[in-house]
Amino acid sequence: MNFSYSGVDYVITSMYSVLDDAWYLELAVSADQRHVATAIVPDEDPRREPVVRFHPGGAPLSLPYAVMRWFLDRVEAEVRSSRAWMELRPELVAVIHALRQEHLGIIDDEDFTAVLAEVRASVPEADLPIVLAAAFERRPDGSSVREAQD
Incomplete structure (x- = not known):
């Protein structure tokens, strides 16, 4: 640049x-x-x-x-x-940080359903898209957040 x-x-x-x-x-x-x-x-x-x-x-x-x-x-x-995700509510920051540490920001398609169930159990449904986007750049349906931006 x-x-x-x-x-x-x-x-x-x-x-x-x-x-x-x-x-x-x-x-x-x-x-x-x-x-x-x-x-x-x-x-x-x-x-x-x-x-x-x-x-x-x-x-x-x-x-x-x-x-x-x-x-x-x-x-x-x-x-x-x-760092936008770090400005969310502290409980969401903790969940996202843990997911990023555990999965290093990457999750395979075959593992996504199991992880999605875990996330659903720990965060309100309304926060699910934000958490998944911040942790894995994915939506609740498993599609990529980046694909929609391109």
Whole structure:
């Protein structure tokens, strides 16, 4: 993802760290690959908060407001998409977190019916779509949430 401002090109790269269970978004100056900041957005543990780290190594760098705003807007979008489920009621967060830990966010079609029954026993029916989408990106009928978005 690139952004030009006053003749300087900036780039954001995004990667997932399995070891950290977090998304890393890195802001750099394109021309010299100068690393400016890293946002870390944990997506598994509700107790861990997103953070931004700055890398001032080398000569001082004045970062234009528009560039910082662009970077933070992208970080905010990642926080929303990765952590939205953490804003639900505490009892739902606990269920989703447990499911994500147990199944690592993936569930086979043949196991879905059994897990669905377990989830139905622990959450109200009205919350079922939210819990299944957050834990497995699936609907109660087993279809993918992403298929509807594409």
